[in-house]
Amino acid sequence: MPEALTDTLVMSGRALRMSRRNVDALITALALPVMLLLIFVYFFGGAIETGTTEQYVTYVVPGVLLLCAGFGSSNTAMAVVEDLKNGIIDRFRSLDISGAPILAGHVFASAARNLVATALVFALAFAIGFRPSATWAGWLAALGILVAFILALSWLSAAVGLLAKSPEAAGGFTFFVSFLPYPSSAFVPTDSMPSWLQGFAEHQPISQVIESLRGLLLGQPVGSTPWVALAWCAGILGVSVVGAGVLFRRRTA
């Protein structure tokens, strides 16, 4: 379908240009990872016992990566709300552009923003003592899982944007997604949590993704965890793409 491909390319270029110029959001998206990493390593890190021999910075980097990816991806909702509000989606539709390329453009821009933020986190982490011991394959696998997570969450966020009646409502989703890494193994080992919480914390998708990243980056045996993580991402992605399609048609009927 070369037509849909052209549409998607044009839409991605558009979303990319617009996110590059949205300076406020860009600064937040890049400053947040830096601040979080410094806060966790220097404020909390000294008091947290992870039960491993690595430095806390090495333990926490995957968590910070995920927190930032969640935050960055959820901004897609705001972009979609904005498009619906200013009527440009109607204009695209009257040009016979379907919903998928429009949303895919935003998801693509979200992935690009997030990868820049990810690079920044890694650079800073190395500077303050992050020492992974991953193989090349491990690095690639970790990056692949991170990208899958970003894509899944960005599509989910696009669907939320179609559901939201206002930018504020879309902002609520950002809050929810940013909160999810806390009840997981992102910042502290789950066995330090009360037992009723452990079940959720160990099995929620974010823990699976974090454990995969941590294991792969540190060259530890990971078992089937990366596959479970990928399955979660694929599931969220599939449901979101289908859901966004339905919501787009309903919202624009």
Next chain:
Amino acid sequence: MTDRTTTTAAAPPPAAAPPAPRTGPRSTAIEAAGLRKSYGSQEVLRGIDLTVPRGTVFALLGPNGAGKTTAVRILATLASADAGTVRVAGHDVRTERARVRRAISLTGQFAAVDEMQTGAENLRMMARLARTAGGGRLSRAAARTKAAELLTRFDLTEAADRLAKTYSGGMRRRLDLAASLAGSPEIIFLDEPTTGLDPRSRQELWSVVRELRAAGTTVFLTTQYLEEADQLADRIAVLDAGRIVAEGTAAELKRRVAGHRLDITLADSAAYLRLAPRALHSDPDARVLGFPTDGGAAEVRALLDELDPAHTAITHFTVHTATLEDVFLTLTGRPAPQSSTPQPTPPQPTPPQSPAPQEPTTPQEPTHA
């Protein structure tokens, strides 16, 4: 995401409707019959029939909440009607939506351009996305040429590389219109194109509409300005509370009222208040009342005698061709909601008895955010 599919299972073919009069399908741009639409329990359109010949300008005139935007959205394939049939550019909007979309463009009430892109970027993007009638697309280079051409045509070349958010209202409107022309559509829908524009920008937009018509493009516009419809449209339909209450050329509509209006200036306010309930037009400050007439000497003489048997109440009179405002008043029983040329009428101290009771305003159209 099959927004582009050309068949919709939920839309049964209009079996009950008589076969569409396809006498020269290429000569009719828009053809709507029995259009109905409700949002919840609120009936927005209550059976609308429209025919717009190719290459003409058609104005749908009506107050806020009359259903104009809903009608345009249905004609432009963005909303579906509950009942009725619509053919645009010879294609059914339900079953051949993609073909319709290739032939049309829509400019909504609010400028739909990306503020965080420059004017040139906005136009290049639209030119890349627009499909030509044959279904093909412009290459990157051709889109660039098209965008440059539109920038020149709409006098935006100097501002081409500035972000659209820095544009004035008039510039933004021009960019919006330029964007809708990127695909060289044969039918253009303009939903209240001049609402909120200053007089100069309005004049500019009017001349664009005239150029489009001269180039053979069909223009369907909605407006609440009587003067705008009068100035631009070959045919006008007056929409009120979801029904078309009149349709015809501006001249035909004016004739439907009576053709002319006799305006009389009254000597005192007692006479004014006595005659005001019968008047079509009233201006309490100048103590002027207007009455419909055919403009013939005999009828004017008889009317003057009838209004003022004692020959003392009327000091002056004038006779002139009825305005569209008179038409609106006669057809809907309400004054036009907003005059196209804002008259500096100060707050009326003693509002005269209106000829028709002031209806509660019609319910607002649902907004399409």
